[in-house]
Amino acid sequence: MKDSTLLIPxxxxxxxxxxxxxxxxxxxxxxxxxxALPKVAxxxxxxxxxxxxxxxxxxxxxxxxxxxxxxxxMSSLAIARGLQPGGRLIACDITDDWTPVAREAWxxxxxxxxxxxRIAPAxxxxxALPVEPYLDFSFVDADKEGYLxxxxxxxxxxxxxxxxxxxxxxxxxxxxxxxKEADRAVIEFxxxxxxxxxxxxxxxxxxxxxxxxCRI
Ligand SMILES: C[S@@+](CC[C@H](N)C(=O)[O-])C[C@H]1O[C@@H](n2cnc3c(N)ncnc32)[C@H](O)[C@@H]1O
Numbered sequence: 001m002k003d004s005t006l007l008i009p010x011x012x013x014x015x016x017x018x019x020x021x022x023x024x025x026x027x028x029x030x031x032x033x034x035x036a037l038p039k040v041a042x043x044x045x046x047x048x049x050x051x052x053x054x055x056x057x058x059x060x061x062x063x064x065x066x067x068x069x070x071x072x073x074m075s076s077l078a079i080a081r082g083l084q085p086g087g088r089l090i091a092c093d094i095t096d097d098w099t100p101v102a103r104e105a106w107x108x109x110x111x112x113x114x115x116x117x118r119i120a121p122a123x124x125x126x127x128a129l130p131v132e133p134y135l136d137f138s139f140v141d142a143d144k145e146g147y148l149x150x151x152x153x154x155x156x157x158x159x160x161x162x163x164x165x166x167x168x169x170x171x172x173x174x175x176x177x178x179x180k181e182a183d184r185a186v187i188e189f190x191x192x193x194x195x196x197x198x199x200x201x202x203x204x205x206x207x208x209x210x211x212x213x214c215r216i
Contacts, residue, residue, distance in 0.1 A: 007205055013048075021051045026077070026109045033101050034072045043071050045141065045167070046207040050078040053139060056163060056212075057082025062136035066129075067091045068122045068150055069142030073102025079139060080111035089115045090129070092122040092142070122146065126153035133159045133215070141167035144182035147189040151213070155198055158215040166193075170209030 008016065023031070027050065034044045045053075053075060057065060063084045067076045070091040080089050093099075096119045106112040118125045122142050129135075135158045140150050147166060154164045169175070169190055174183040190211070194201050199213040 017047055020048065021054075023047055024109075026105055027074070029108070030072060030074055030077070030101070030105045034074070037072075037098075040071075045075040045078065049167070049207045049210060050074055052204075052206060052210075053078040053165070054082040056165070057137050060136050060161070060163065062162075063087040064135050065089045066126070066135060066138040066154065068126070068138065068140040068154075069093060070102055070117060071141075072098045073105045075139050075141060076102065076115055076117075077105055077109055077111065079137065080106065080114045081109065082137075083111075083114055087114055090125065091115050091117045092125045093117070093119055094121055094142070095119065123149055123153065126150060126157075129153075129157055131156060133157060133162075135159065136162045138162075138164045139167070140164065144168065144171075144189075145185045147185065148192060151189070151193065151196075155196075155213070155215060160215050162215045164199075164213045164215070166211045166213070168208045169203055169211045170205075172208060175209075 035041045057079050061084055065079045065083060067079055067089060070076045070093045076089060076091040099117060106115050123146060138154045140147060151164060158164055169186060171183045171186050175187050178184045178187060193211060193213055199215055201211055201213050203209060203211045
């Protein structure tokens with residue numbers, strides 16, 4: 001299982017997880033399959049994030065959602081599970097390398113029919129969506145240099161009260177001392193998001209940092 005939330009010691013994180021919604025068999029299998037992948041296993045959305053995402057989607061009464069960077073399917077699974085009956089999720093990824101793993105999990109969880117996976121650069125997928133404020137919830141966890149553009153495309157499609165959530169806004173703490181280009185991109189993104197008058201932003205210390213931008 002992914003070793004985050006960043007700032008919480010392991011025993012306290014274990015306690016936190018033990019007192020939250022437990023992982024089910026589908027999530028356990030998805031974690032096992034993803035953990036076995038070389039180099040990319042750490043990309044997977046953390047259990048505490050998954051639980052929070054499902055809860056947010058459910059409390060929003062969401063029917064229309066987007067997942068940017070679906071990978072082996074954990075975040076899409078979390079979103080799809082929280083949708084109202086008849087709800088739809090557009091899942092975006094640039095590659096179908098991990099599509100079989102994702103589809104197997106969605107099928108096993110009984111949510112495959114709610115998810116439409118679009119394989120293309122996410123910016124193209126987002127620009128092709130209707131330009132109307134109809135989205136209830138989006139989760140962004142793809143290339144960090146793209147975050148500002150993803151935000152611009154998503155916010156004009158998000159209804160008032162809807163949420164756009166962004167993962168890895170701490171960059172493992174490197175937003176305080178940037179090392180990589182992606183760190184600088186997230187610093188710029190965090191600065192711009194916090195000042196954007198179209199949203200109220202809450203940055204949460206969940207996993208590697210997760211910002212919730214609520215459309216005013
Ligand atoms: C950190 S992983 C996402 C993890 C996923 N949210 C989960 O729950 O496990 C990032 C994903 O973004 C995808 N990605 C990277 N650049 C992209 C782009 N320009 N457009 C769409 N997807 C992209 C990668 O292929 C990868 O699957």
